[in-house]
Structures are given as C-alpha cells and as structure tokens.
Amino acid sequence: MKYIVLAVAAFTLFSCGKEEKKESLYPAEQETVQTPVALGKEIFEGKGVCYSCHKPEVKTVGPAIKDIAKIYKEKGGSIAEFLKEKSEPIVDPSQYATMKTNFAITRNLPEEELKALEAYMLSFSK
Ligand code: HEC
Incomplete structure (x- = not known):
C-alpha cells in the first residue's frame, strides 16, 4: 500500500514537472508566428531597404x-x-x-x- 501511495505521488510530481516545461516553451513557439503585414514591414525596413525611398x-x-497602395487597390494590380x-x-x-x-x-x-511586402x-x- 505504501508503495502505491509513493508511486502515485511520484507520478503526480513527474506529470506536474512536465506540464511546466510545456508552458515555458509556449512563448518561444509564439514568436515564430508572424502575420504577413508584420513580416512585410520587417523586410521593407530591413533587408529590402525600401524605406530609404518610400515613406508612409x-x-x-x-x-x-x-x-x-491606393493606386494598386483601385487598379487591382x-x-x-x-x-x-x-x-x-x-x-x-x-x-x-x-x-x-x-x-x-x-x-x-x-x-x-514578396506577398508579405505587398500585404x-x-x-x-483603407
Ligand atoms: C532608390 C530609391 C528606391 C528604393 C530603395 C525603392 N524604391 Fe520603390 N520606387 C522608387 C521610385 C522612384 C518609384 C516610382 C517609379 C515607379 O512607379 O515605378 C517607385 C515605385 C514603387 C512601386 C510602384 C510601382 C508602380 O507600379 O509604378 C512599388 C510597389 C515599389 N516602389 C516598391 C518598393 C519596394 C517593395 C522596395 C524595397 C524592396 C522599393 N520600392 C525600394 C524608388 C525606390
């Protein structure tokens, strides 16, 4: 009986530990999810160097x-x-x-x- 109690306690502790690990990984996973608009902004101002000639x-x-943007929307380009x-x-x-x-x-x-830059x-x- 004692062993069963110990085993249950050990299992509970173990699974709790596992839960925590999962949660701490979550924010890191979130960072990789980026909207096309956010990715486009990053390229526009970063490696694309577009910002040097195009201001909002x-x-x-x-x-x-x-x-x-206005002209492309109007003309469907x-x-x-x-x-x-x-x-x-x-x-x-x-x-x-x-x-x-x-x-x-x-x-x-x-x-x-390219689609991200467009977005x-x-x-x-608007
Ligand atoms: C050296 C300055 C310069 C840089 C850097 C630059 N552009 Fe341009 N861009 C212009 C000029 C000048 C025009 C106007 C000529 C034209 O309409 O093609 C233009 C026009 C455009 C147009 C409208 C094209 C059309 O149909 O007439 C788009 C879209 C555009 N740029 C996107 C970008 C993107 C995306 C980047 C970054 C990868 C970028 N530009 C970087 C100078 C620049």
Missing part, C-alpha cells in the same frame, strides 16, 4: 506607400508581380528607372516575402 505618408525619392518584373509600373512610370535598381534585391526574395504596403490604404 509623403513622397520622397519614391511615391508615398499610401499613394502606391499586383505588387508582388511588379517586384518580379512581371508587370509594368502604374504609379509613376517616368521614375521607373530609379525603382528598377531594386529588382536586384526583390528578384531573389521568395514568393512568401504591408496595401495595409496603408
């Missing part, structure tokens, strides 16, 4: 993100296709030569990251 609200070297050089510029074709230099970066990005840019137009 004002035109600088390139058109404002919100103006690009695909930013991902544009970044793969598969569609023509529809925002400011006269400045296309400046934007073209960036295809050296975007043509090496996986489809998922991020479109999020500026």
